[in-house]
Structures are given as C-alpha cells and as structure tokens.
Amino acid sequence: MFRMQTPRGVRFALFAVVALALFAASPAAAQEGIDAGDTAWMLTASALVLLMTPGLAFFYGGLVRRKNVLSILMQCFFCMALMTVLWVVVGFSLAFAPDAFGGFAGGFDYVMLNGVGFDAWDGTAIPGQLFMIFQAMFAIITPALMVGAFAERMKFSAICIFCSVWLLVVYCPVAHWVWGGAEGFFGLGGDGALDFAGGTVVHINAGISALVAALFLGKRQGHPRDMSPPHNLPFAVLGTGLLWFGWFGFNAGSAVAANASAANAFVVTHIATAAGALAWALIEWVRDKHPTVLGVITGAVAGLVGITPACGSVNAAGALGVGFGASVFGYLAVTLLKPRLGYDDSLDVFGVHGVAGIWGAIAAGLWATSAVPGNDTNGLFYGNAGQVALQMKAVIYTMVWATVASAILLKVIDLTLGLRVTSDEERVGLDLTSHREAAYTLVD
Amino acid sequence: MKYVVAVCQPDRLNEILDRLQKAEIHLVTVSQVMGRGRQKGISEVYRSHKEAGSLLRKVKLEVAVNDEFVPQCIEAISGAAHTGEIGDGKIFVIDLDDCVRIRTGETGEVAIG
Numbered sequence: 315m316f317r318m319q320t321p322r323g324v325r326f327a328l329f330a331v332v333a334l335a336l337f338a339a340s341p342a343a344a345q346e347g348i349d350a351g352d353t354a355w356m357l358t359a360s361a362l363v364l365l366m367t368p369g370l371a372f373f374y375g376g377l378v379r380r381k382n383v384l385s386i387l388m389q390c391f392f393c394m395a396l397m398t399v400l401w402v403v404v405g406f407s408l409a410f411a412p413d414a415f416g417g418f419a420g421g422f423d424y425v426m427l428n429g430v431g432f433d434a435w436d437g438t439a440i441p442g443q444l445f446m447i448f449q450a451m452f453a454i455i456t457p458a459l460m461v462g463a464f465a466e467r468m469k470f471s472a473i474c475i476f477c478s479v480w481l482l483v484v485y486c487p488v489a490h491w492v493w494g495g496a497e498g499f500f501g502l503g504g505d506g507a508l509d510f511a512g513g514t515v516v517h518i519n520a521g522i523s524a525l526v527a528a529l530f531l532g533k534r535q536g537h538p539r540d541m542s543p544p545h546n547l548p549f550a551v552l553g554t555g556l557l558w559f560g561w562f563g564f565n566a567g568s569a570v571a572a573n574a575s576a577a578n579a580f581v582v583t584h585i586a587t588a589a590g591a592l593a594w595a596l597i598e599w600v601r602d603k604h605p606t607v608l609g610v611i612t613g614a615v616a617g618l619v620g621i622t623p624a625c626g627s628v629n630a631a632g633a634l635g636v637g638f639g640a641s642v643f644g645y646l647a648v649t650l651l652k653p654r655l656g657y658d659d660s661l662d663v664f665g666v667h668g669v670a671g672i673w674g675a676i677a678a679g680l681w682a683t684s685a686v687p688g689n690d691t692n693g694l695f696y697g698n699a700g701q702v703a704l705q706m707k708a709v710i711y712t713m714v715w716a717t718v719a720s721a722i723l724l725k726v727i728d729l730t731l732g733l734r735v736t737s738d739e740e741r742v743g744l745d746l747t748s749h750r751e752a753a754y755t756l757v758d
Numbered sequence: 759m760k761y762v763v764a765v766c767q768p769d770r771l772n773e774i775l776d777r778l779q780k781a782e783i784h785l786v787t788v789s790q791v792m793g794r795g796r797q798k799g800i801s802e803v804y805r806s807h808k809e810a811g812s813l814l815r816k817v818k819l820e821v822a823v824n825d826e827f828v829p830q831c832i833e834a835i836s837g838a839a840h841t842g843e844i845g846d847g848k849i850f851v852i853d854l855d856d857c858v859r860i861r862t863g864e865t866g867e868v869a870i871g
Binding site: 538541542543544598601602604606608609645648649653662 | 802803804805806807809
C-alpha cells in the first residue's frame, strides 16, 4: 500500500522556488559606461573558465583508480552547482562588497546580488552582473582544486560542508584582500602585491588547504605500496587540454577588458604553459630515461599555475622563466618532498598548485616589468627589489589564513560528521558506496 | 579428454586462431591476462617512482579437446606462437573429467566437438 505524500525534497524545492521569486526582481536600470568589446570578451572568458572545472574533473578522474572515478567527477561537478548558489547568495558580497570586519572581508551589501546591476562595474566597462558571474567561475574551480588531495577516501557529505564553509571563510576573505579593495592590515592589493589572476587567492589558497586536508584525513589504505597507477591517463590528457584552453579565459579574462593587457596575459600564459610542460618532461627524460605522459601534462598545469599571478606583469621572456621554474619546484615537491614527508596528497594539489602557486607569486615580483601594457610595477630583475617583499607578504598572509582556517574547519567536521568513509567503503570504492553507481560495467 | 591452456603473446593471437581453425579445432575461449615469466615485466613509472607490479599483457587460450586432437592442437598453438624470443609463452595440458553441452545436455566426448 502506498500513501500519496509530498517527498521532503519536493517540498524543499517548492519552498526554494517561492523564495527565489521574491528576490528575482532585478533592477532594469540604464546601462551606462558599457563597452561592447569588453563585454563580449568577458562573456566568452566566463564560459571558458567554467569549462576548466569539468576539465579538472577529467584530469583528476583519470588519475584515480577505476572504482573512484565517478566520485571525483561528482565532487567537481557538484562544486559547479553548490558554489554558484553560495556565491550569488552571499559569497560575492563577502569578496567584493565594501570593507567590513576591519577590512577582513566584504560586508553584506550585495547579499542576493542586491545592488549588482547592469551598469558598468567600478573600474571596468562591463556590467556588474557579468563581473559577478566571471568571478563565480573562480569560486567554483578553487574548492574543486582541493578535491585531488582528499580523493578516494573522504565522505561526500563532509566534502560538501568543507568546501561550502571554506568558500565563505577562506576564499572570499582572501579574494577581498587581493581584489576586493580591502584597506589597512588586509589590504594586499592596495599595498601593490601583484596577483593578476589568482596565484594567492586561488592556487596557494587551495594548495595549502588541500595539504592540511590530506594531513587531517590520513593516507589511503595501502599507501604508498599498494597504489595503482592512474586508471585512465587519456582522461587526464583530455582534462589537461580543457584546462589549458579554459585558462585563457581565467588569465586573459582577468584583464576584465578586451585590451593589450588581456593580449599579453593570453600570450604569456601560453608560453609559460609550454615551458612548464617541456621542463617537467625534460627532467624526467634526463633523470629517469623516459619522459612520461603524466609528467608532461603535470608540467603544463604547473606552468599554468605559475603564470597565473604573473600574467599581468611579465613579458614573454619572463614567462619562460616562470614556466620552467614552476615545473622545477613542482617536480621537486611531488617526487622528492612528498615521499620523504610521507603525506598522501593523492593527486598532488599541494605539489602542483601550492608550490607552483607560491613560485608564481614570487616570480611575479622578479620578472614584473612596466613595459607590459596595463602594468606600472617593476620587479627585482627590473630594479625594484621591494616588490619581492610585497609578494612574500601576500603569500604568507594567504598561507597562514588558509592553514589556520582549514585546520579548524576540518577538526570541527571530523568531530561532528566525520571526514573519512569507513575502511570497507574505501576498499569497495566510493563510486558504489557513496553514489551507488559504477563507471564501467563488467560486460556490455 | 584434455583441457589445453596456453598463455601467449597478444600479437600472435590471430595466427593461433587461424591454425586452430585449420586443424578443425573450433572450440576456444580467449581472455586478456597479465603475467610474467622469464621475460620479466616492465614496471610502470608513476611520478618518477617505479610501480611494484611488473607484469606484461598476454592472452590466455583455453581449448577442450578429445585425446586424438591433442597433438594437432599443441602443434597449431606452438607453431603460431613461436618466435624464438623470450616471452613466447607456455602451453599446459590438463586431464578433463567431463564436458556438458548446455543446449542439448550431451556429455563427454560428443559434447566437445
């Protein structure tokens, strides 16, 4: 016998629709100061940045064992949904509203996108709503980056809560310090620290927090002796290709205009990525006799990460240095530091994003040159040694806050909900135990 | 009745199947397997560290034959799989107690053919 009943999920959805209808009344204001070219480019760039997250999902998904590939795709794809909702409700406001909490974060002025309209956003010639959605794509991929560190062993519910709270208490404040116009103690951007597209906000932030998460979670069963090699490297190559492609939106889009600064960012992004891919493969070729596919794609990602903070201030020559350096330091972290220290950062989020991110932030202070359009800051190699100190300060602020906040957050989740799946679930694989699905069937 | 199990190089599979066919041996089951012998395996490398398991891809053929077909069967497989290189594989011949053709319920030597 069945009794007709509205399921709990449906009731919640109905409530949500009604609530949304109340805040959907957007202002139909005149669109002043809008540039058509800038707007066209930023619409495109926003879509490019979104594509990075599925790209990342395939990069990570190919590297795990076949019993966990869906769990990785799910965690990344779920971020696209969850972070978007959080961003429009309160995240954007915490990052980009005028100073509150002594400059620690933005206030609540833009909650529910209140006041974010279609007039030109401050300092740009694109609509405020477009600036908001471009930034939303950054807020999606940054938590998704961390997924690689706790792959194959973390509860899905714990991941959802960790990434959600992390977005609001770690990502949004740091975005505010660097890009949101914070003043005073937290005014990193105001100080003159160079971070064009998110070396501190995105990569150091995610890389350090990911390391903390890997330490809190502990190693996977059988690590390191019984780990299988990547179950589908072609997926990882596909994912890296999508990342490289989308990254043009990430970096060149960070000019928030269709201008020479964007063109420079596009060019140096490509150069540094090529240099990074080449360097990692060459190191392997010399040291281990064989250049690996995983090595060349990891080097490409390291190059992309490294150039991210620097792409608004370095020229082509600088980009070669940034890209090579990113792979050298990334390689050292991943193949020498990690085994020596013994932590299980499963897919090397710290080694690639954290370490290459730190390198990139410092390298921006080395190779910055005022010859680059839209940049009036010189770095150490162009006679301004002080810029390195400013870069270091931004790096240290980000590292300290990411470590402290992530550690507290993980501890609280561990004590309440629990971070790890049971050892039986881990052995069977998260695809079946967390999601009741399998990526590959046995026959047919 | 004998059960012939052969582990061979994958690139020899088509030739082996052809020769079995010519020897009028139609019943064969093939599976992809991993293994190693004197040839040793090739270790995969992950992030500049050698993976422990070093196995190579092989194919495994299983053929049930009546006693009078055993020499032709071995001849067909070894003739086709032989290259003289290390790693050509092995053939194992095992006594077979019975065989049932599921469709008709026939058993024993009649059921094999």
